[in-house]
Amino acid sequence: MHLETRNLAIGYPEHRVAKDINLTARTGEVLCLLGPNGSGKTTLFRTLLGLLKPLGGSITCDGAELTALPRQEIARRIAYVPQAHNAAFPFTVKDIVLMGRTAHRGAFAAPSPGDHDAAMEALASLGMDGLENREYTRISGGQRQLVLIARALAQAAPLIVMDEPTASLDFGNQIKVLSRVRALADQGPGVVLSTHDPDHAFAVGDRVVFLDQGGIVAEGAPRDVLTPERLMAAYGIDVDIVELAGGQTVCAPAYRNT
Amino acid sequence: MSVREAPGAPLLPAWGIVGTRTVATILLAIFASLVGAYPVTLGEAARIFTGWLAGRPDGSTAETVLLEVRLPRIAAALLVGAALAGSGAVYQGLFRNPLVSPDILGVSTGAGLGAVLGIFLSLPIILIQGFAFIGGLATVAVVYAIAAAVRGREPVLVLVLAGVVVGALAGSMISLLKVLADPYDQLPAITFWLLGSLSSIRPADVWSVLPAILAGLVPLVLLRWRINVLSLGDDEARTLGVEAGKLRIIVIGATTLMTASVVAISGVIGWVGLVMPHIARMLVGPNFDRLLPASMLLGAGYLLGVDTLARTMSQVETPLGILTAFVGAPFFLWLLARGRHGWE
Numbered sequence: 001m002h003l004e005t006r007n008l009a010i011g012y013p014e015h016r017v018a019k020d021i022n023l024t025a026r027t028g029e030v031l032c033l034l035g036p037n038g039s040g041k042t043t044l045f046r047t048l049l050g051l052l053k054p055l056g057g058s059i060t061c062d063g064a065e066l067t068a069l070p071r072q073e074i075a076r077r078i079a080y081v082p083q084a085h086n087a088a089f090p091f092t093v094k095d096i097v098l099m100g101r102t103a104h105r106g107a108f109a110a111p112s113p114g115d116h117d118a119a120m121e122a123l124a125s126l127g128m129d130g131l132e133n134r135e136y137t138r139i140s141g142g143q144r145q146l147v148l149i150a151r152a153l154a155q156a157a158p159l160i161v162m163d164e165p166t167a168s169l170d171f172g173n174q175i176k177v178l179s180r181v182r183a184l185a186d187q188g189p190g191v192v193l194s195t196h197d198p199d200h201a202f203a204v205g206d207r208v209v210f211l212d213q214g215g216i217v218a219e220g221a222p223r224d225v226l227t228p229e230r231l232m233a234a235y236g237i238d239v240d241i242v243e244l245a246g247g248q249t250v251c252a253p254a255y256r257n258t
Numbered sequence: 259m260s261v262r263e264a265p266g267a268p269l270l271p272a273w274g275i276v277g278t279r280t281v282a283t284i285l286l287a288i289f290a291s292l293v294g295a296y297p298v299t300l301g302e303a304a305r306i307f308t309g310w311l312a313g314r315p316d317g318s319t320a321e322t323v324l325l326e327v328r329l330p331r332i333a334a335a336l337l338v339g340a341a342l343a344g345s346g347a348v349y350q351g352l353f354r355n356p357l358v359s360p361d362i363l364g365v366s367t368g369a370g371l372g373a374v375l376g377i378f379l380s381l382p383i384i385l386i387q388g389f390a391f392i393g394g395l396a397t398v399a400v401v402y403a404i405a406a407a408v409r410g411r412e413p414v415l416v417l418v419l420a421g422v423v424v425g426a427l428a429g430s431m432i433s434l435l436k437v438l439a440d441p442y443d444q445l446p447a448i449t450f451w452l453l454g455s456l457s458s459i460r461p462a463d464v465w466s467v468l469p470a471i472l473a474g475l476v477p478l479v480l481l482r483w484r485i486n487v488l489s490l491g492d493d494e495a496r497t498l499g500v501e502a503g504k505l506r507i508i509v510i511g512a513t514t515l516m517t518a519s520v521v522a523i524s525g526v527i528g529w530v531g532l533v534m535p536h537i538a539r540m541l542v543g544p545n546f547d548r549l550l551p552a553s554m555l556l557g558a559g560y561l562l563g564v565d566t567l568a569r570t571m572s573q574v575e576t577p578l579g580i581l582t583a584f585v586g587a588p589f590f591l592w593l594l595a596r597g598r599h600g601w602e
Contacts, residue, residue: 075499089544103499
C-alpha cells in the first residue's frame with residue numbers, strides 16, 4: 001500500500017499548523033516523524049486518520065482520495081495506535097483487541113469466532129498470549145501499549161499509525177515496544193510513528209520526516225536528516241551523532257547550562 | 259471480579275450470574291403477587307392462574323386482586339426497572355462515566371414538566387402520560403440541538419452541560435407550576451408524580467409502554483458491540499471504523515424512547531439507572547453483550563423488590579423515588595468506599 005500526501009495543509013480553520021506537506025508511507029517500512037512540541041505531529045496524524053479535515057492539498061491511499069472514503073473503509077486501510085491510555089471501563093485485553101475487528105463487520109454484528117482467532121493471533125504475535133482474560137486497566141503501561149498494537153494488527157490494515165508509542169513507558173518497555181514495531185514492519189504492514197527521541201529513529205526508522213516551522217524541513221534516511229545542525233536549529237542544543245562499534249547510531253547531547 | 263478471571267471459561271460464570279438472577283427475579287415476582295393488603299396463598303394463586311389460562315375465570319376477589327391489580331403492577335415494576343437500568347448502562351458507556359444516569363440529558367425532568375403541566379391543566383390521566391412522554395423526548399431533542407449548534411468543542415462535554423442547563427430550566431418551570439397549582443387538589447398529585455409510584459398502574463398502561471420500550475431496546479441490542487467501541491471515545495471509535503456521531507444519535511434516541519415511556523407511567527424514579535448498571539458491571543464486566551442483559555435483570559428485580567416494599571411496609575404507600583434513594587444512596591456510598599471496582 002501507498003499513502004501519499006500532496007501539498008497537504010493541516011490545522012484548524014482559525015489556525016494553520018503546517019503546510020506543503022509531501023510525504024509517502026509504504027508497507028514494510030518504518031517512517032519516523034520527528035519535530036519539536038507544537039510542530040504538528042499529532043495534527044498530521046489526526047489528518048491522516050481522517051479525524052481532521054485537511055485545510056488544503058490531498059491525501060491518497062493507493063490512488064483513492066482518503067477524505068472521500070467512509071470511516072469503515074479508512075479503518076480497513078489505516079490502523080491507529082494511540083498512546084497507552086486508561087480505558088474508562090475494565091474491558092478484558094481480548095475485548096480491546098477484538099474491537100480492532102469492528103471495521104470488518106456489519107453495524108449489528110458482534111465478533112465472530114474468526115475474529116476471536118484473529119485477536120488471539122495478534123496477541124500471540126506480540127508475545128501477549130496468556131493475558132487475554134486480564135483486565136486492560138490492570139496491566140502495565142508497556143503491556144497496554146502492546147495490546148493497542150495487537151488491536152491494530154487485528155484490524156489488519158496495511159498501514160499502522162502510532163502516536164508516540166514509547167511515551168510514558170519505562171526505559172526497558174520503550175526498547176521492547178520498538179523492537180516489536182521493527183519486527184512487525186519487516187513482516188508486512190507499514191508503520192508511521194512519531195517520537196521525540198532521535199535514537200529511536202536511528203534504531204528502527206527506514207526514513208525520517210522532520211517537521212518544524214510549519215512544514216517538513218527534511219526527509220530521508222535517519223543519518224541524513226538527524227544532523228547536529230538540524231537538531232541545533234530545532235531544539236537549540238548541541239548534540240554529537242556517534243556510530244558505535246556495533247554499527248548502532250546514537251545521539252549524544254551535551255549537557256550544560258545555557 | 260474474580261468470577262470472570264477464571265482462566266479458560268470466562269463466559270460461563272457471567273451467564274451463570276444472569277441465569278441465577280433470572281430465577282431470583284421470577285421467584286420474587288411470585289412472592290410479590292402473594293403479599294399485600296389482600297394476601298393470597300400460593301395454592302390459591304396457582305388455582306386462579308390455571309383457571310385464567312383455561313379461560314374459566316371464577317370472579318372471586320382474589321382473582322381480581324391478582325390479575326387486575328398485582329400482575330400489571332409487577333409487570334410495570336419489572337419493565338420500568340429494566341428500562342431505567344438498561345438505559346443507565348448504555349449512558350454510562352456513551353458518556354464514558356460510571357456516575358451518569360439516564361437523567362443526564364434531562365429526560366426525567368422534561369417528562370416531569372410535561373406531567374406537571376398535564377396535572378395543572380386538569381387533563382385526564384392518559385393525556386398526562388402523553389405529556390410526560392412528549393416532555394421527555396422534547397427535552398432531550400432540545401439538549402441535542404443545542405449541543406449540535408455549539409461546534410468546535412468536545413461534543414460529549416457540551417451535551418452534558420446543555421443537559422444540565424436545560425434540566426435546570428425545566429426544573430424551575432416545574433417549581434413555578436407547583437406555586438401556581440391548586441394546593442389541595444393538584445399539588446398532592448404533582449408531588450406524588452414527581453416522587454414516582456406504580457400504585458395506579460392499569461393493565462392498559464403496561465401494554466401501551468411495551469412497544470415503545472421494545473422499539474428502544476432492539477437497536478441497543480443490535481448495536482451492543484459498537485456501543486463498546488464508542489466507550490473508548492469518539493476519536494478512537496472513528497479510527498476503528500465507527501461513525502461515532504451518528505451512532506450516538508441513534509443510541510440517545512433509543513434510550514430516550516425507553517426512559518421517557520416508562521417515566522410516563524411511573525413518574526420520576528431515581529437511582530435505579532445509576533446504581534444497577536454499576537453492580538451489573540461488577541458482576542459481569544463492561545462488555546455490553548453481558549452488561550445490558552445483566553443491568554436490565556438487576557434493575558427489574560430491584561424495582562420489583564422496592565415496589566413490593568413500598569406497598570406492604572405501611573398502610574400508606576411510600577413513593578418509590580424516596581425508597582429507591584433510601585436504599586440506593588447508602589449502597590452507592592458503600593460501593594465508592596469499597597474501591598473503584600468497575601471503572602478506572
